[in-house]
Amino acid sequence: xxxxxxxxxxxxxxxxxxxxADNLPAETGPEWSRKMFDAGFAGLTWPEEYxxxxxxxxxxxxxxxxxxxxxxxxxxxxxxxxxxxxxxxxHGNEEQKxxxxxxxxxxxxxxxxxxxxxxxxxxxxxxxxxxxxRDDHFLVNGQKVWxxxxxxxxxxxxxxxxxxxxxxxxxxxxxxVDMHAPGVEVSPLRQITxxxxxxxxxxxxxxxxxxxxxxxxxxxxxVAMTTLLxxxxxxxxxxxxxxxxxxxxxxxxxxxxxxxxxIIRDRVAQEWIELQALKLTNYRxxxxxxxxxxxxxxxxxxxxxxxxxxxxxxxxxxxxxGGEDDGYWGYQQQRSxxxxxxxxxxxxxxxxxxxxxxGLPRSR
Ligand SMILES: Cc1cc2nc3c(=O)[nH]c(=O)nc-3n(C[C@H](O)[C@H](O)[C@H](O)COP(=O)(O)OP(=O)(O)OC[C@H]3O[C@@H](n4cnc5c(N)ncnc54)[C@H](O)[C@@H]3O)c2cc1C
Numbered sequence: 076x077x078x079x080x081x082x083x084x085x086x087x088x089x090x091x092x093x094x095x096a097d098n099l100p101a102e103t104g105p106e107w108s109r110k111m112f113d114a115g116f117a118g119l120t121w122p123e124e125y126x127x128x129x130x131x132x133x134x135x136x137x138x139x140x141x142x143x144x145x146x147x148x149x150x151x152x153x154x155x156x157x158x159x160x161x162x163x164x165x166h167g168n169e170e171q172k173x174x175x176x177x178x179x180x181x182x183x184x185x186x187x188x189x190x191x192x193x194x195x196x197x198x199x200x201x202x203x204x205x206x207x208x209r210d211d212h213f214l215v216n217g218q219k220v221w222x223x224x225x226x227x228x229x230x231x232x233x234x235x236x237x238x239x240x241x242x243x244x245x246x247x248x249x250x251x252v253d254m255h256a257p258g259v260e261v262s263p264l265r266q267i268t269x270x271x272x273x274x275x276x277x278x279x280x281x282x283x284x285x286x287x288x289x290x291x292x293x294x295x296x297x298v299a300m301t302t303l304l305x306x307x308x309x310x311x312x313x314x315x316x317x318x319x320x321x322x323x324x325x326x327x328x329x330x331x332x333x334x335x336x337x338i339i340r341d342r343v344a345q346e347w348i349e350l351q352a353l354k355l356t357n358y359r360x361x362x363x364x365x366x367x368x369x370x371x372x373x374x375x376x377x378x379x380x381x382x383x384x385x386x387x388x389x390x391x392x393x394x395x396x397g398g399e400d401d402g403y404w405g406y407q408q409q410r411s412x413x414x415x416x417x418x419x420x421x422x423x424x425x426x427x428x429x430x431x432x433x434g435l436p437r438s439r
Pocket of ligand 1: 187188189190191192193194195196197198220221222223224273413414416417418419420421422423426
């Protein structure tokens, strides 16, 4: 196996690096996202008719690696690019694709995800939000929770129950909700870091036009599974890039504060080794993606490995600092707590790996 760039990939990598050197800002936002779009780095693999570049997945992987190692901020429309867009491409009709996709890439319209509820987190099939089919619209009533960037969002991908008699996976429906519609209320929740990155969303008699249905009425579970596969599958490369930068920062801190400590040196070396293993696993996931166009279950392994390693290494950095918060690692350690919960908890990901990668019997 040759993991080196082909001449075309090497040229693309050089192009990304040169662009980043000229354009890098400190923070994400609509302006940065628009700049990425204008330069063609948002939606690299998306079809050109929907604002993308129609580039191979290997270019997407290269761009993610280069953005992360340059410390470049993400495109602000993370849920649109990683989840809502690929779901609309897989299950949407032509009108929906034309209407929504390119405005996701240019960040003219921001998206959030309304899946979790107070009594339905890991078990999405327990959702109770009602999506009631009426003549020319759906009537939505209920509550979602932990919705990242909902306070900035124009649209929400929403899963709810269209058949009140149904149980679990049956009778769910998936719609696109206009976050500015009457009856939608967003209430921010403060995290351990002090930021309010996610929110509660309340829906009271919200009218959603029929044309905002994705997939079939009652077929929402299949559509939601596409969203979750993409959430975990495409995260891998982006997350590994940021982890690479974190490991380099940890090595720099060790050189400065604990260069002679043999135990710390061992632990830092172990983190570097774990990172190399994760990179190789991601290349395997990329091979599946190139062959099938659909992220494989390896994505769950990458997300699990990344989130647990990020917690461990930020904790190690705090130990090296003797608990003193230097303004960087303290925040990183607090934010990393959510990493093993968001996009599937570690326990759920272990179940998925056991069942779908290792072929062990179902846990329940
Ligand atoms: C930073 C952050 C951002 C988020 N953003 C969004 C978002 O944008 N949109 C959205 O819809 N949601 C979002 N979430 C919510 C996230 O998806 C849920 O928190 C997650 O699915 C877990 O659900 P829960 O919190 O209800 O915990 P629960 O499902 O109640 O789980 C509680 C505990 O029980 C364990 N557990 C549950 N079931 C099993 C099982 N079958 N086997 C073994 N252990 C089990 C879990 O691992 C966990 O430790 C976000 C969460 C975080 C932390």
